[in-house]
Amino acid sequence: MSNILLITSSPRGAESQTSRLAADLAHKLNKQLAGSTLTIRDLYAQSLPHIDAAYVQGRMLPADGRDAGQSVAVAQAETLVAELQAADIVVIGSAMINFGPSTQLKAWVDHITWPGVTFKYADGKAEGLVTGKKVYLVTASGAVFTEGPFAAFDFHSNYLKHTLGFIGLTDIEQIRVEGLGYGPAVAEVAIANAEAVVESVLAKAA
Ligand SMILES: Cc1cc2nc3c(=O)[nH]c(=O)nc-3n(C[C@H](O)[C@H](O)[C@H](O)COP(=O)(O)O)c2cc1C
Numbered sequence: 126m127s128n129i130l131l132i133t134s135s136p137r138g139a140e141s142q143t144s145r146l147a148a149d150l151a152h153k154l155n156k157q158l159a160g161s162t163l164t165i166r167d168l169y170a171q172s173l174p175h176i177d178a179a180y181v182q183g184r185m186l187p188a189d190g191r192d193a194g195q196s197v198a199v200a201q202a203e204t205l206v207a208e209l210q211a212a213d214i215v216v217i218g219s220a221m222i223n224f225g226p227s228t229q230l231k232a233w234v235d236h237i238t239w240p241g242v243t244f245k246y247a248d249g250k251a252e253g254l255v256t257g258k259k260v261y262l263v264t265a266s267g268a269v270f271t272e273g274p275f276a277a278f279d280f281h282s283n284y285l286k287h288t289l290g291f292i293g294l295t296d297i298e299q300i301r302v303e304g305l306g307y308g309p310a311v312a313e314v315a316i317a318n319a320e321a322v323v324e325s326v327l328a329k330a331a
Contacts, residue, residue, distance in 0.1 A: 126160040130212035134168040134230035135220035135265075142302050142316060144169070147218030147263040150300075150323050154214060157331055164208055168229040173201070176235045184239060202236040209237055214259045215294065221266035221281040234288050243292040253293025260289060260297040261326065263319070267306025298326065 131151035135141035155163040180202060183195025191199060209215065219226050226234070237243055243255050262285060270279035286297055302319040304311045 127154075127158045127162075127213040128211050129155050129158075129161055129163045129214045129216065130166065130208055131163060131216045131218075132166045132168065132230070132233065133218040134227050134233070135218060136169060136222065136227050136229065137220060138169060141169075141218065141220060142265045142305065142319070143218030143220050143263045145218075146300065146302065146319055146323055147216045147261070150261055150263070150326060151214075151216040153323075153327050154216070154330060157327060164212070166205070166208060166233075168227075168233055172229055173205075173232040173236060174198075175232055180236070184242075202239065205233060205236050206239065206242060209243075209255055212258055214261070216261045216263070217285075218263045219265075219281070219285060221264060221270075224278060224280045225284055226281055230285075234285075238288060238292055251291060253291055253295070256293040256295075258294055258296065260294050261300060262286075262289075262297050263300045263302070265302040265305060267304075269304045269307070271301065271303065300326070 129151050131147060133141070133144040133147055135144050151163060155161050177198065179194040180198035183191045183199040184202065186195065188196070217230075219230050222228070225231065244251055244253050246252070262282075264282055264285075266281065268275045270276060270282065282299060286299075289297060300319055300322045302315050304315050
């Protein structure tokens, strides 16, 4: 049995390739894997607040030492962390927005990257505490970042792989849709390639 967590985050709504592909992968995995469950966290439909003092201070306090605002802020983060901890498979759709993830996904990262809860320092080293999960990271960008003049500027993938790895999510398979801004012919091939990768992931998972 597998618990699947689908996280979508593009600000492009129904136009989003990452939301469509990530949802397709997660729903098909859910159908394919006997007894699996699917939890959907749509960060576009339901944006998280930016983290603030209530969260940053509240999470350092014991539950009975928090004021009302701190309790609400910490409870929100606890819900997100619990969703992540319960998952065996995490499917994330992430649009490149100004060379990074969308503000929607960054807010999620800010809520779940929590010292003592999702990572800790031991013997002077950081140790991720959210381990043993498979992550499928579907990314899309207008430009091409796997090669060429923009290759040095893939802060989006590098940031997500680093921050997810930092909390223990190290088994990450990336599915890229890139070059979407290079005209319809390039976009069509990029989308078809990504769809083929989704199908091969499903075939492997079967
Ligand atoms: C506000 C905005 C900023 C963007 N910034 C970048 C960027 O920095 N680099 C890039 O290659 N593409 C950029 N794009 C193009 C998106 O990455 C592209 O549209 C991609 O398909 C978004 O993923 P989605 O289809 O899941 O929404 C941007 C698009 C928008 C709407």
